[in-house]
Amino acid sequence: MVMLEAKGLTKKFGKVKALNGVDMQVNEGEVYGFIGPNGAGKSTTIRILLGIIKASSGEAKIFGKDVWKDAVDIHKRIAYVPGDVNLWSNLTGGEVIDFFTKMRGAKIDRSRNEELIERFQLDPTKKCGAYSKGNRQKVALVTAFAADADLYILDEPTSGLDPLMERVFQECVLEAKDQGKSVLLSSHILSEVEKLCDKVGIIRQGEIIESGSLRELRHLTRTNLYVETREPLSFEGLSGIHDVQEEGRSYKFQVDTEQLDQVMTHVSQQGIVKIESAPPTLEDLFMRHYEGETVGGEK
Amino acid sequence: MGKEYFSQSGRLARLILRRDRLRIPIWILGFLVMSLLTAVAFDDLYPSQTERQQIASTMENPAITALIGPGYGLDNYTEGAMMAHQMLAMTLLVIGIMSILLVVRHTRADEEDGRIEMIRALPSGRLSNMSATLIVMTGTFIVLALAMGYGLYALGIESMGLNGSMLYGAALGVTGIFFAATTALFAQLSQSSKGATGLSFLLLGVAYLVRAVGDVVNSTISWFSPFGWVLESQVFVNNYWWPVIMTLVLSILIAVVALYLNAIRDLGAGFLPTRNGRRHATPLSQSHIGLTLRLQKTSLISWAAVLFIFGATYGSVLGDTETYFAEIEMMKEFMATKEGVPMTLQFVTMIASIMAILSTIPIVMAAFKLKKEEKKNRTEQILSTAISRKRFLGNYMIVALIASMIMVGSSAIGLSVAGASAIKEGVTFTELFQAIMVYLPAAWVMLGVATLFLGLGRLNGLAWLYLGFAFVIIYFGGILKFPDWVKKLSPYEHIASVPLEDFDWLGTMVLTMIALGLMFIGLTLYRRRDIKG
Numbered sequence: 098m099v100m101l102e103a104k105g106l107t108k109k110f111g112k113v114k115a116l117n118g119v120d121m122q123v124n125e126g127e128v129y130g131f132i133g134p135n136g137a138g139k140s141t142t143i144r145i146l147l148g149i150i151k152a153s154s155g156e157a158k159i160f161g162k163d164v165w166k167d168a169v170d171i172h173k174r175i176a177y178v179p180g181d182v183n184l185w186s187n188l189t190g191g192e193v194i195d196f197f198t199k200m201r202g203a204k205i206d207r208s209r210n211e212e213l214i215e216r217f218q219l220d221p222t223k224k225c226g227a228y229s230k231g232n233r234q235k236v237a238l239v240t241a242f243a244a245d246a247d248l249y250i251l252d253e254p255t256s257g258l259d260p261l262m263e264r265v266f267q268e269c270v271l272e273a274k275d276q277g278k279s280v281l282l283s284s285h286i287l288s289e290v291e292k293l294c295d296k297v298g299i300i301r302q303g304e305i306i307e308s309g310s311l312r313e314l315r316h317l318t319r320t321n322l323y324v325e326t327r328e329p330l331s332f333e334g335l336s337g338i339h340d341v342q343e344e345g346r347s348y349k350f351q352v353d354t355e356q357l358d359q360v361m362t363h364v365s366q367q368g369i370v371k372i373e374s375a376p377p378t379l380e381d382l383f384m385r386h387y388e389g390e391t392v393g394g395e396k
Numbered sequence: 397m398g399k400e401y402f403s404q405s406g407r408l409a410r411l412i413l414r415r416d417r418l419r420i421p422i423w424i425l426g427f428l429v430m431s432l433l434t435a436v437a438f439d440d441l442y443p444s445q446t447e448r449q450q451i452a453s454t455m456e457n458p459a460i461t462a463l464i465g466p467g468y469g470l471d472n473y474t475e476g477a478m479m480a481h482q483m484l485a486m487t488l489l490v491i492g493i494m495s496i497l498l499v500v501r502h503t504r505a506d507e508e509d510g511r512i513e514m515i516r517a518l519p520s521g522r523l524s525n526m527s528a529t530l531i532v533m534t535g536t537f538i539v540l541a542l543a544m545g546y547g548l549y550a551l552g553i554e555s556m557g558l559n560g561s562m563l564y565g566a567a568l569g570v571t572g573i574f575f576a577a578t579t580a581l582f583a584q585l586s587q588s589s590k591g592a593t594g595l596s597f598l599l600l601g602v603a604y605l606v607r608a609v610g611d612v613v614n615s616t617i618s619w620f621s622p623f624g625w626v627l628e629s630q631v632f633v634n635n636y637w638w639p640v641i642m643t644l645v646l647s648i649l650i651a652v653v654a655l656y657l658n659a660i661r662d663l664g665a666g667f668l669p670t671r672n673g674r675r676h677a678t679p680l681s682q683s684h685i686g687l688t689l690r691l692q693k694t695s696l697i698s699w700a701a702v703l704f705i706f707g708a709t710y711g712s713v714l715g716d717t718e719t720y721f722a723e724i725e726m727m728k729e730f731m732a733t734k735e736g737v738p739m740t741l742q743f744v745t746m747i748a749s750i751m752a753i754l755s756t757i758p759i760v761m762a763a764f765k766l767k768k769e770e771k772k773n774r775t776e777q778i779l780s781t782a783i784s785r786k787r788f789l790g791n792y793m794i795v796a797l798i799a800s801m802i803m804v805g806s807s808a809i810g811l812s813v814a815g816a817s818a819i820k821e822g823v824t825f826t827e828l829f830q831a832i833m834v835y836l837p838a839a840w841v842m843l844g845v846a847t848l849f850l851g852l853g854r855l856n857g858l859a860w861l862y863l864g865f866a867f868v869i870i871y872f873g874g875i876l877k878f879p880d881w882v883k884k885l886s887p888y889e890h891i892a893s894v895p896l897e898d899f900d901w902l903g904t905m906v907l908t909m910i911a912l913g914l915m916f917i918g919l920t921l922y923r924r925r926d927i928k929g
């Protein structure tokens with residue numbers, strides 16, 4: 098079932114076009130990774146999906162309802178965590194957690210709250226004004242995961258967390274996924290996205306430049322190879338080879354995944370002494386797109 | 397339909413009340429205590445009609461009218477008439493301040509910090525936060541109006557009946573509601589809380605000045621000011637309710653416009669244009685002191701302009717005062733304190749002291765900017781560079797001292813430019829200029845007190861309270877007959893009223909030394925304390 102669907106979202110801030118035809122689809126039980134560099138338009142897209150800013154054109158639906166017109170109904174079933182959490186300085190973390198639950202129209206589930214507070218190692222009796230950035234973020238995460246939402250919208254939610262807390266966060270996302278919940282996770286931390294997400298959309302300068310399942314995207318990427326051969330290796334006449342670094346008879350290079358078969362055949366003829374291959378990472382994909390046209394341009 | 401806009405406004409209103417569980421009651425209590433005490437004091441100090449009548453006659457001139465508002469019932473100056481004349485306009489002004497601070501806090505400031513974003517992501521309507529704010533403000537001012545009304549009535553002063561007392565409360569309440577509505581509007585127009593606050597205070601100041609000019613020159617002008625409207629209710633004299641009701645209607649209209657604008661705009665956006673800044677720092681903002689100055693530039697320039705206009709407005713009223721006294725020859729005898737000195741000078745010195753206190757506000761603000769920076773964690777970033785604490789705080793002091801010259805100076809220039817051209821004889825430009833400038837050392841003492849609290853790192857509010865006290869002493873000192881020792885607690889009382897009195901070298905030196913001493917203590921404390929984020 099489609100939980101979230103956006104088609105051709107465009108947003109202009111004055112003359113600046115922040116989004117230009119963004120499409121997105123998140124299905125039930127799916128974790129969708131939304132990645133892109135700073136200023137790419139992740140938060141803008143998410144704000145449109147939350148119905149707090151209005152798209153200049155295009156349409157977006159969550160649970161089959163229009164994100165602008167039916168915002169209140171939609172929000173009963175979603176939980177949102179922004180990247181930069183600011184809270185009310187003279188309320189305690191505990192008060193804020195309860196307030197958010199009440200706003201959702203839900204009953205306060207003390208045991209669930211306590212469990213999450215425990216896991217995130219939060220002191221809920223402190224005033225929000227005394228929390229560090231990471232602790233404010235934890236308050237928002239606890240309120241989100243305490244909510245029995247159907248869709249979690251998380252905008253760079255781990256930006257203030259330490260690695261341990263990041264792991265707790267990842268567990269929480271996976272638990273939600275196991276319960277059949279959907280997640281839209283915007284991030285620029287690739288390892289996180291690789292660990293959690295089924296589907297990925299990459300945004301740059303307001304446009305989705307790649308999207309699909311992780312496997313599909315890997316298909317587009319290159320494999321990193323390191324080989325040592327008995328005979329000198331020449332890449333003459335081979336296509337799909339990039340970034341060659343050679344040192345004596347050892348070679349480091351990248352191969353377009355489609356060309357792997359052909360290249361391996363060629364290399365094995367020179368007598369392989371040692372071979373290492375690294376799986377294509379999202380990072381490579383990311384770099385290929387963001388470092389602009391220089392890397393891709395060698396083709 | 398309604399759900400998309402107003403859903404959960406009630407719960408958000410409760411959140412606001414929870415956040416302001418101390419703030420709002422303190423404001424309300426403050427107003428009640430001040431007003432009720434003043435009413436009692438009037439009753440005590442001026443028990444007989446003759447005494448009150450005498451006061452009335454000294455109050456009946458353009459300079460005073462510009463300052464405190466039009467007097468009604470001056471020929472039958474009851475305690476009630478006195479209360480409405482002496483207290484109401486000034487209290488309305490402070491109510492406006494309260495309203496502006498609270499509304500910006502719960503609208504644009506919350507939006508700027510991203511708190512509204514989280515609220516909007518919850519099942520709440522587009523306008524819920526704004527309507528919650530307006531509900532709480534309205535509730536607050538209704539409570540204040542009723543408490544004030546019953547409170548004044550309960551004093552059992554004969555001329556302050558139930559109807560008048562309730563109207564007095566209602567006048568306060570409706571003014572609060574009016575400025576809540578206009579501030580809500582400005583919070584839509586401007587994209588920043590600073591901008592919204594600035595515009596709202598500008599409106600407040602202009603409204604007060606328009607009333608001042610209108611009451612002296614032509615009462616039609618006063619109709620362009622909400623203060624003019626509300627004061628027209630002539631509380632305790634004629635008790636007209638319609639100006640209060642009209643103000644309420646106007647406030648509702650403004651609030652509706654604000655709500656409409658809120659509904660059609662994106663979260664985080666405003667309607668006034670914003671522009672991009674420079675790519676590189678100017679030579680000025682490449683040093684810390686330059687940066688400190690640069691960060692406050694807009695605020696300092698605006699304050700200087702406002703003070704100049706205030707000075708000029710009151711300066712121009714002096715002309716009318718002169719004419720007025722020329723017509724009533726006998727008054728001179730009654731009021732003159734020094735042989736051969738024009739009556740108008742009396743008012744010059746009074747206005748000078750008030751302008752001096754107003755000019756101190758931006759000076760203290762310039763120093764307290766340090767505290768704001770500290771709260772936003774920017775101080776530690778700067779202190780982590782090669783700058784000592786002494787230099788750091790010292791730079792703020794220097795900027796505040798520069799501000800003191802600019803602020804006191806521009807009030808003085810405003811007053812003397814307008815005053816010298818309005819008054820035909822007896823007062824020169826220089827005399828008017830000096831009248832305000834002599835207060836500089838008192839302003840420095842205030843700055844010293846502010847530095848002291850910066851050194852302590854807390855209780856900044858007390859510095860403002862002290863300034864407020866100094867204002868009360870000058871503003872109500874005469875009429876409320878404070879004992880001398882209480883008056884002497886204010887530094888402004890130690891300044892000789894030039895040109896009525898001779899310039900006091902010794903006093904000036906002593907005040908300057910005290911100011912320096914306070915700054916020094918503040919500096920020492922600051923070097924020892926923790927920087928808080």
Ligand SMILES: Nc1ncnc2c1ncn2[C@@H]1O[C@H](COP(=O)(O)OP(=O)(O)O)[C@@H](O)[C@H]1O
Pocket residue numbers: 110113115133134135136137138139140141142664665
């Ligand atoms: N309210 C706004 N007014 C003008 N420009 C904006 C506004 N909000 C975002 N932008 C611009 O839109 C672009 C996308 O921003 P954003 O969605 O916050 O990026 P991301 O979250 O991916 O880092 C940026 O260039 C940003 O400057």
Ligand SMILES: [Mg+2]
Pocket residue numbers: 139140141180252253
């Ligand atoms: Mg962002």
